Amino acid sequence: MVVPTASNVGAEKPYEIPFFDFGAAGEEEITTVDGGERWRELCDKVREACETHGCFCFTTVKAPLKLREGMAEGLRQLFDLPVETKERHVSPKPYRSYLGKKDAVPYLESFGIDDQAPDVDDEAALKAFTALMWAQGNPEFRESASEMRAKMLDMNLLIMKMLLASYGLVTTLSHAAADTTTSYFRLMKYNVPPAAAGIGMVAHTDKSTLTILGQNDVQGLEVQPKDRTDDSCWVQVVIPEGAFVAIVGDALKAWSNGRVHSVRHRVVLRGEKERYSWGSFLAPKDDATVEAPAELVDKDHPLLYRPFAYADFLLYCSVSKLKEDALKVFAGLSTSPVDDGERSNLK
Numbered sequence: 001m002v003v004p005t006a007s008n009v010g011a012e013k014p015y016e017i018p019f020f021d022f023g024a025a026g027e028e029e030i031t032t033v034d035g036g037e038r039w040r041e042l043c044d045k046v047r048e049a050c051e052t053h054g055c056f057c058f059t060t061v062k063a064p065l066k067l068r069e070g071m072a073e074g075l076r077q078l079f080d081l082p083v084e085t086k087e088r089h090v091s092p093k094p095y096r097s098y099l100g101k102k103d104a105v106p107y108l109e110s111f112g113i114d115d116q117a118p119d120v121d122d123e124a125a126l127k128a129f130t131a132l133m134w135a136q137g138n139p140e141f142r143e144s145a146s147e148m149r150a151k152m153l154d155m156n157l158l159i160m161k162m163l164l165a166s167y168g169l170v171t172t173l174s175h176a177a178a179d180t181t182t183s184y185f186r187l188m189k190y191n192v193p194p195a196a197a198g199i200g201m202v203a204h205t206d207k208s209t210l211t212i213l214g215q216n217d218v219q220g221l222e223v224q225p226k227d228r229t230d231d232s233c234w235v236q237v238v239i240p241e242g243a244f245v246a247i248v249g250d251a252l253k254a255w256s257n258g259r260v261h262s263v264r265h266r267v268v269l270r271g272e273k274e275r276y277s278w279g280s281f282l283a284p285k286d287d288a289t290v291e292a293p294a295e296l297v298d299k300d301h302p303l304l305y306r307p308f309a310y311a312d313f314l315l316y317c318s319v320s321k322l323k324e325d326a327l328k329v330f331a332g333l334s335t336s337p338v339d340d341g342e343r344s345n346l347k
């Protein structure tokens with residue numbers, strides 16, 4: 001397969017997505033620094049990034065170097081296990097079972113592990129997963145993965161709260177999140193392609209609400225800028241050392257009444273080193289209804305998507321095999337303007 005070159009690879013000035021240093025920002029700011037100026041500014045910038053780019057990079061003191069190194073080493077050990085062992089991880093849910101080097105994505109291997117509930121510190125699924133992979137146990141893997149999962153979920157929920165705060169919706173929606181939101185943790189390895197470049201993950205939009213990705217020191221994530229609709233325009237996101245990437249998904253776009261952008265992205269492998277990445281995916285619970293809150297609908301912002309059950313959307317995506325416009329075709333109302341930026345190539 002010919003891999004279209006990202007327009008900025010080797011360019012002097014790389015395409016830059018917004019970058020935020022969240023420092024130690026956490027839950028407490030939202031409740032105690034009520035309306036604090038710096039906090040409000042950060043929330044607005046996060047919202048702008050989600051609207052304009054559909055993604056941004058950030059650092060947080062919550063995930064120090066030692067934890068990131070432990071995670072990458074744990075993943076190396078995990079993916080080095082025999083295929084028969086890795087294949088023991090099966091789930092009826094999409095993107096959870098072990099996926100090994102399929103035709104469409106021959107260099108990718110991945111696992112998905114469900115969380116029990118976003119606000120509960122419940123490590124049962126990760127414990128069971130570790131025991132399934134290593135009969136003799138692997139406490140280092142379990143501890144790193146467990147801590148990383150929890151920190152990334154914290155950041156995921158924090159970013160959602162920043163977005164809600166910037167839309168002025170803190171009080172109306174924060175209580176609802178735990179009832180309607182779930183999350184899962186995805187572990188990925190991209191093997192080195194034999195040619196100079198290879199597609200690690202095909203172009204897609206995330207169906208879920210918000211994704212946070214961490215990676216080892218091998219770049220590869222590419223995005224399609226919002227204003228570019230031709231398939232030849234891809235730009236590499238240069239993720240600073242130790243930073244994470246947040247990516248807006250289709251469910252959040254629908255919920256926001258089209259305000260935020262679910263950015264199309266893919267992974268292209270260009271080097272000689274394996275790429276490891278890990279993602280925290282926040283998603284509506286299967287039976288939750290994805291629906292724009294009344295505050296985000298008015299005469300200047302008519303309702304763009306009909307309310308829908310998230311599970312029905314996922315089912316539609318997998319059955320229809322629709323490569324583009326899945327959200328718009330599935331739930332778009334006639335009031336929706338033509339939105340070429342919203343195209344989704346299903347994984």
Ligand SMILES: O=C(O)CCC(=O)C(=O)O
Nearest residue numbers: 188206213221267277279
């Ligand atoms: O590995 C990455 O950096 C991207 C993964 C991704 O896009 C996904 O799992 O949806």
Ligand SMILES: [Fe+2]
Nearest residue numbers: 204205206265
């Ligand atoms: Fe993705």
